[in-house]
Amino acid sequence: MLLLYRASQSRGHEEVSETVKEDIGMKQHWMVRAISKTLTLIPIPFHSSRASFSSPSSSFALKNVTRSNFELSLADLRRHVRDSDFVSIDLEMTGVTSAPWRESFEFDRFDVRYLKVKDSAEKFAVVQFGVCPFRWDSTKQSFIAHPHNFYIFPRQEVGAYDPSYEFLCQTASIDFLAKYQFDFNLCVKEGISYLSRALEDAARLHLHSTHEDELSESPCTTKEIKDVPLVRMADILFVERMRNKISEWHDDLLQIRNRRSSQIPEDSNDSMNQFQTIFFRMRPAIKLNGFTSRQLRLIKSVIQKSFKDLAYIRVNGASCLEQFIVYTNSRRDLELLMKEVKGDLCKEAEMKIGAAIGFRHVIDLLSSEQKLIVGHNCFLDIAHVCRKFVGPLPSNLEEYVTLVQKNFPYIIDTKILLNASNVLQLKMKKSSTSLSKAFAILCPHIASGVSSSGLAPSSVTVEVQVDDMRSSNWNSGAKHEAGYDAFMTGCIFAQSCSHLNIDFSSHSMLMKEEKLQKYINLLYLSWSCGDIVNIKTGGTTTESSAFNTFKIQPTKILFPNIAIIWGFPSKLKAREIKESLCKVFGLTSVTSIYHLDRTAVFVQFNKSELVSDFLELKSRLEKKNDAISVFHPLSELLEGGNTRAASYEVYKEICGSPISKVLFADQAEAVGINLNTKLLENKVQENGSFANSQSPIDTKTADIKQPLKCTSGSSKFPKGEMLDIVSC
């Protein structure tokens, strides 16, 4: 899925359908192969690791991990990760963009791109997490890979209801997952839950503060719980009966203690089943069975009122709450008992929080082992990892980069590697760097499952181990399964290293390898536009397109020159908008126009002043609303009275909003209502007599742009006379 959407972000719809087609083709191919070959699963004993070298292609399933086998698998994974040279990862999510206009555009600045990725990571859920540790076995001259496929589901196990667990599903992505036979039932029922570090801290803090609260209050004085009003006859009788029963037990107990006799009061009364005499923390106690909650409340009040040396205690039993009446021989003893019970509760809650960490253990493992993390176009993946398992994402790219750096100091993106290295570009024959394409081209011996003998010397062999099964030419064929995608990514990386003449046998660590330093910690913010961020330094660059001739940037984008217009009549196309703007501001005034969706466009002017000129002219025209303005060239654009315009900064603000409407015009309106009502009122106030309905955003930009006000503007216009008429 990721692959597909990465492609879709980059090269539009043709590429998507191509990728899908290619995928389907591959699938069929695999199926045929699977049938034609005998499947030999070779179970090997634990220690004889040479058993299955150069066996025929085997296709046992990769390691699927769910709730039921998580604990065991985690223990194995710890070992594998510790021994590994690098770990590749891949994620499957429930969606990528929460609205069409949140896809990656050419006109997105670095900070806007980050906001879009942040929005995606905040809204969608991760449903599958592929982790594949790779270890170089120098005796075999081969990598050993352990592909793991974790099903995860954001089930909330502890704490008060937290809305951040709610997630969005993009219909197309869900449909896509379904196409690759994703098991949604398994995911919801058996998916591993998780708790981010931030939520864990919050839960522990909450637990301790309430615990201390309770300790600070002495157990007897503050129990001012109102008596259950005894309104019903039955209640009064019940309370009286209980009082008698308990005092009987109490007296017996004291007698026994005083006389040290062994006479045990065996009551044959069947109601005595409800009173089971036991010892609770070395103290004689009654376990209360089979009472309703109202009855229990009544019993509690009786105890508090009538028995000073008895305590009513509720604890979590094996399956449900258990209630006890416990005898304490002094007030100090009572306090001690209360403390013990509360301590237990607290410990129990701590345990629960610990157990709720779930899948985050894997992330903590990757983070603490400081292994080299390998992903394919993994900026979004890393953002998901941070959001889901660390905490809320910071509001700007710089802080985010620090956060990533702190947790994952070494990340390598195979997509960057393939595009930036000359050697690899040649090997790739300039073909698409999508995951499956790259895998097929760079690792044909793995992709097609050919036996390892007779390979080109540069081919890296990868042996796959799943539990006790091993194969040197393994292929599960389950594409778009996170575990398999992670495996492919790792293979691409291993093969790339080999092409770069990196010696795996040398004892230095891979991330310290000189030849990789050019590529390490670089991630694509947007691969299609070649925007790269360095997560070590926070620096951003745009890829020099020396090797990517197909990614030519026609003009440099100057963000201050950009205005964004939305809400215009939907029949208007970019060409017509450009024409009407050129009529006003001059033939060369508009450099480019780009549709966000059918309701909105970016307009890049050749001068930044033109943005404010345009915004001012627009609001002037709207205020006038007389016969002359109808003939103005912009009237077509303003037709309908819903056309809004703003500078680029407002676009950023809109992208940063948590709201996601499908159409940009609706989005802008929704955000505008929330943020700028007061500004609108402000403006109306100032202008007093104007009864026009000005867009809040316009007002806002007008406010911002006021100092830049360009009074000589009209003289620049070729059609100045007409403007004069309009503006006077």
Next chain:
Amino acid sequence: MPPFPMLRRRFLCTQTSNLSLFNQKPVGRQWPIKQVTKSNFSDSLHELKNKISDSDFVAVSLQNTGSYSSPWHRLLPFDTAEIAYLKAKYAAERFQILQFSVCPFSVRASNKLTAYPFNFHLFPRDEHKIGMPCYSFSCQPSYLTSMAQEDFDFNVCIYDGISYLSRAQESAAKGQMENPVSSGYVAQSPSSRSVADNVFVERIKSRVGHWISACKHSDTRTNDVLVNSLRKLILGGEDYGLRPSLNIDVCSERQVQLVFEMVKSGYENVVPLIIPAKGGGAQAVRVVLTSSKEDRDLLEKELQNMEEEQSKRVRGFREVIDLISTSRKPVVAHKSLNDFTFIHSKFLAPLPSTMDEFRSSLHSVFPNILDVNHLMKEIGPLNKYTNVPAAISYLKRNFFAPIEIEIPQKASVEESKNHGHNVVRISELFAKLCFILKIAPETETHNPDGPSTLKCYSNVLNLGSNSFQDSNEDDDISAWTHNPTKISINNLLFLWGFRSGTSARRLKNLLCKSHEKLSEDVFDVRLVDKNCAVVVFWKTGLSEWFLTTIDSGDGELRELAAEGLMAVGYEAYKRVCKSEILGADLADSLAEFDREASEAHTEESAEVYWNNELMINLDDL
């Protein structure tokens, strides 16, 4: 009425109660419910249509992906009708329906329920590649988890669920579908044509004429493949099915109209079709040549059938909604406000911004909605029984209302795949309630115009403790469920800024200690969520005093203000509920709106002042 109603009922009951006991074994009761997915949809639709027309009522029940994003987004006891609607709207716009069960049923002889339950699996797949019915939807994990515990099959929904388009989406999509459309062009009276129009028409006319004669000519010739394909290349013609056709590019609606007029007036055997452009509008007009008048009629019929098929596929599951709507049968639901906001937003049109608009829009489609919750209220304070099984068991314990359920249809009773029982339970609950309230449902439906007992229960959209028939009473709400006294919303305050997790009792003590006016018995405090509480004053005027005093900061409630306590009136809460995003934490949302309001407030007062000045001036004159 039969002569000895009591006796007779008693007599019947002893028999049937045994029967119903037998039928309703408490654990693992499995009714045969027809499961409908993509593959058997069109057959089931036909069946459902018959069952609806044979039955007196239609019960509906929905299974959604969630119902609230934050605890305070649920319906709270102090919500007015309008706010209840806004909250339901918020949920309906975010979450998705995964299962829609429909159960046409009749009640005969006062206790025999005949039901035909269907359970439709839905998924909003974009089947026509037009970005509809929905781009994305929210899921509440706790909801999905509890569904999974009931063995809900998500794979069936997602893999084989039926898609749909709402009425509004269908009309919007018409232009976007890439299929030729023939209808839609009613020949307008030949309007005055400009010179350009005439030139265009003449050019097209000669081109079409040329093409027709060439086509006719070619019939007599030998079928040389090469010659034919060359001719096609030159003439620009294609085959439309077995008939020759020609595409005429147009660049405006006007030209489409001209081509249609020209073809209709000039050529009897030519059928014009519009080829829609991707973004709506027309891209070209395709003219298809038929061999005779009969052939033309045949083609037109074919086209009509095709369009019908097409629109059927576009509507998808909405056919069911349309069926229920056109049947005019009373629709029985539980939690009707929730269900019908979902139905309205997914299958009719986007939800309007006010309750009244929603009510009238819904009424035009479903004129008769019966809420079992509302019927329940007739027989006692049953606010607690918010789910159907609990309500049924309550009735079983307290009333004698034996209902015999008969489900004549056969369906595979596979344990894991049999979903949608709730809709049968709703039917059962409805029959029980009618029995207890002595309403005879079968006579009700046969005289729809006559005085009907059920009528007074219909169209009361009901949810939880409040019923919202009359929107005039929206200033009064019944505050606490235990204490159903009506109080004005003006006596309510929202309080926040206390330490998270403080109990209501402690807050009340804090307030009591802060001022002598705030004695124990003049107000009460409840927590809305862990950071926000609602205070109700039993005396009018106190809330205003409290607000102004705490706002001034240095007044008599200085201590409270110093602790960071903040308060706003009900208006702010209303505004928050109206906003685009309700926000996870009510205190945060209130604070945000309060800040904005206070900034706007100063300006507002300034405006009033300015107006006053103006008025004085006028008086002087």
